[in-house]
Amino acid sequence: MNYGDNIKQAGVKFLANADEINGKNQKEILEKLQDVSERMKKMTIAEHIEMVRSPKRMIIINFIAGLSRGLGFAIGATVLGAIMITVLVRIASSNIPIIAEFVARIIKIVETYM
Numbered sequence: 001m002n003y004g005d006n007i008k009q010a011g012v013k014f015l016a017n018a019d020e021i022n023g024k025n026q027k028e029i030l031e032k033l034q035d036v037s038e039r040m041k042k043m044t045i046a047e048h049i050e051m052v053r054s055p056k057r058m059i060i061i062n063f064i065a066g067l068s069r070g071l072g073f074a075i076g077a078t079v080l081g082a083i084m085i086t087v088l089v090r091i092a093s094s095n096i097p098i099i100a101e102f103v104a105r106i107i108k109i110v111e112t113y114m
Helices: 003-016 025-052 053-093 096-111
Strands: none
Touching: 025 053, 053 096
């Protein structure tokens, strides 16, 4: 069963439950639904064929996507790291003996390797 058949079945179920729509409108709506389904299938196939025909374009798109993911990961990790260090410094400066001592050790380790 493919995507178009799923849409068709959903349309049939919807139309079967709608009492206020008469038989003529049901047939008309079902035909339009099938037309939309066919167009969606053709668009997807056309896009895929275009990508396969142009490997250069596919490589460029994948390269840009990879760069974007890498940049997003680097920025996100930097922001999260900065937030964690800020929180740890504030906890250490709050002078809670046991926690402050533990956090001070962590901060020293982090500063040593940075």
